[in-house]
Amino acid sequence: MKARFLVPLILFLLLIGLFVAGLKLDPRKVPSPLIDKPAPQFSLPGLLDKEKIIDTAELTKHKVSLFNVWATWCVACRQEHPFLMALARAGDVPIYGLNYKDKREDAIRWLNQYGNPYVANAFDEDGRVGIEWGVYGTPETFVIDSKGIVRYKQIGPLTEQVWQETILPLINEIRAEEG
Amino acid sequence: MKHLAFPVFFLLMVCGSVAFARFDTFVFETPQDEQRFKKLSAELRCLVCQNQNLADSNAELAMDLRRELYNMIKAGKSDAEIIDFMVVRYGDFVLYRPPVKPSTYVLWVGPLVLFVIGVVALVMFVRRRGDDVLAGGDLNSDEQNRLEGLLGKQNEKPHQKTGSGGKRKQK
Numbered sequence: 001m002k003a004r005f006l007v008p009l010i011l012f013l014l015l016i017g018l019f020v021a022g023l024k025l026d027p028r029k030v031p032s033p034l035i036d037k038p039a040p041q042f043s044l045p046g047l048l049d050k051e052k053i054i055d056t057a058e059l060t061k062h063k064v065s066l067f068n069v070w071a072t073w074c075v076a077c078r079q080e081h082p083f084l085m086a087l088a089r090a091g092d093v094p095i096y097g098l099n100y101k102d103k104r105e106d107a108i109r110w111l112n113q114y115g116n117p118y119v120a121n122a123f124d125e126d127g128r129v130g131i132e133w134g135v136y137g138t139p140e141t142f143v144i145d146s147k148g149i150v151r152y153k154q155i156g157p158l159t160e161q162v163w164q165e166t167i168l169p170l171i172n173e174i175r176a177e178e179g
Numbered sequence: 180m181k182h183l184a185f186p187v188f189f190l191l192m193v194c195g196s197v198a199f200a201r202f203d204t205f206v207f208e209t210p211q212d213e214q215r216f217k218k219l220s221a222e223l224r225c226l227v228c229q230n231q232n233l234a235d236s237n238a239e240l241a242m243d244l245r246r247e248l249y250n251m252i253k254a255g256k257s258d259a260e261i262i263d264f265m266v267v268r269y270g271d272f273v274l275y276r277p278p279v280k281p282s283t284y285v286l287w288v289g290p291l292v293l294f295v296i297g298v299v300a301l302v303m304f305v306r307r308r309g310d311d312v313l314a315g316g317d318l319n320s321d322e323q324n325r326l327e328g329l330l331g332k333q334n335e336k337p338h339q340k341t342g343s344g345g346k347r348k349q350k
Contacts, residue, residue, distance in 0.1 A: 030226060030272045032270065033271075101239065127243050131268060132268065134269050135240075136240055
């Protein structure tokens with residue numbers, strides 16, 4: 001019973017441990033209910049070519065594809081853009097874009113100025129499709145397999161680290177599943 | 180003109196803030212619909228500014244979701260259907276009152292468990308202390324003599340209560 005005075009100290013340290021763990025969690029990263037569910041259906045005019053309709057079926061033509069939600073008003077999208085360009089140059093995974101609540105001319109100017117990493121872009125002017133996909137903070141990137149299932153959602157910019165640690169292993173796994 | 184600079188600046192500031200505040204104007208067909216809109220938008224969380232509900236938030240997304248909410252109410256959707264619409268897209272997190280299910284048990288039961296632990300600890304602590312005081316068994320004979328000596332002195336003074344009350348005070 002001599003060590004009884006240590007009890008509050010130990011409780012205090014446990015509490016501190018809890019707080020430190022809490023600091024490392026990002027409250028902005030809300031798990032998406034879409035994971036392992038079919039990608040929401042949509043059909044939107046293209047960004048560069050209004051006549052070309054981009055829909056969910058288009059995204060699932062590949063074994064695996066990325067669906068990146070972006071906008072010209074989104075600062076983090078600008079930060080993410082060079083990495084998307086590098087991915088597009090590597091040509092490993094097709095990247096589709098959802099231009100979210102943007103102005104068409106602004107978005108086209110952005111692509112001309114900084115480069116276009118996208119196979120195609122859907123133009124979601126009023127954000128309705130964004131709502132269908134549960135978008136709340138651009139940039140967001142979905143990984144979609146050939147069955148049209150959402151396998152992963154990245155909230156915030158794609159980075160080399162996220163790519164190497166999470167997305168690339170997942171893509172390899174999806175490819176292995178599909179043979 | 181210089182003395183006008185501040186009032187003008189102040190006026191511009193006030194006008195500016197008014198101009199930036201955005202209001203959406205929804206016209207409801209019945210007062211019940213308006214009530215439902217108010218109730219639902221107060222219960223749904225805005226995911227952009229997470230500590231605000233849809234009713235309070237000025238974020239773009241909150242405005243869009245209020246518009247969705249309005250359209251759904253207008254289309255005669257039930258509360259359950261509307262809540263479901265939001266949960267399917269944004270998850271349980273969108274609800275300020277999350278459903279009771281395995282992943283939220285800690286949330287619902289946790290505070291109660293902590294409360295019960297607290298009450299049990301308090302009762303145990305108080306009881307043990309009460310026993311110690313009443314038993315007085317912790318004192319060795321020297322201490323007991325000293326205690327009685329002190330109490331004896333006190334008891335000689337007028338207006339001083341005697342007996343166990345005084346004893347308890349000393350402890």
